[in-house]
Amino acid sequence: MHVIRQFVIAAGLSLGTLAPAHGTDLPDAPGRQQVIESCSQCHSIDLLAQRRSADDWSQIVSQMVGQGAKMTDEQFQTILDYLSNHMTPAKTPPAGKAGQ
Numbered sequence: 001m002h003v004i005r006q007f008v009i010a011a012g013l014s015l016g017t018l019a020p021a022h023g024t025d026l027p028d029a030p031g032r033q034q035v036i037e038s039c040s041q042c043h044s045i046d047l048l049a050q051r052r053s054a055d056d057w058s059q060i061v062s063q064m065v066g067q068g069a070k071m072t073d074e075q076f077q078t079i080l081d082y083l084s085n086h087m088t089p090a091k092t093p094p095a096g097k098a099g100q
């Protein structure tokens, strides 16, 4: 079942230090370069500007592999980490933090 999580986890993340990006909305952080390289081959990187939950990103990146995106397991993980940590709505907890 899909459960919408309404609670906010205050994880101590600092949101104050992200520099404004010009051109794309991808925050400057480790993995950004990989995302740009792997995800701008078939469509604009602007598609990634929409924030999504970590679960959604996981599905989307898998879907992109199905579309023909080529990446190693390591690159997959780098991309997923980046998207899950930086491109989620503020109230969605990052993947991997909420239980294992």
Ligand code: HEC
Pocket (backbone or CB within 6 Å): 035, 038, 039, 040, 041, 042, 043, 047, 048, 060, 061, 064, 067, 068, 069, 070, 079
């Ligand atoms: C091999 C080509 C290819 C690559 C590489 C690729 N995509 Fe896509 N992407 C597509 C196609 C084709 C669509 C539109 C078809 C669809 O929505 O299923 C799409 C659509 C999308 C969408 C919109 C989906 C929606 O339902 O609104 C997102 C988000 C996305 N891609 C993210 C990514 C990310 C993140 C990466 C890098 C991991 C990536 N794409 C790499 C082919 C690719």
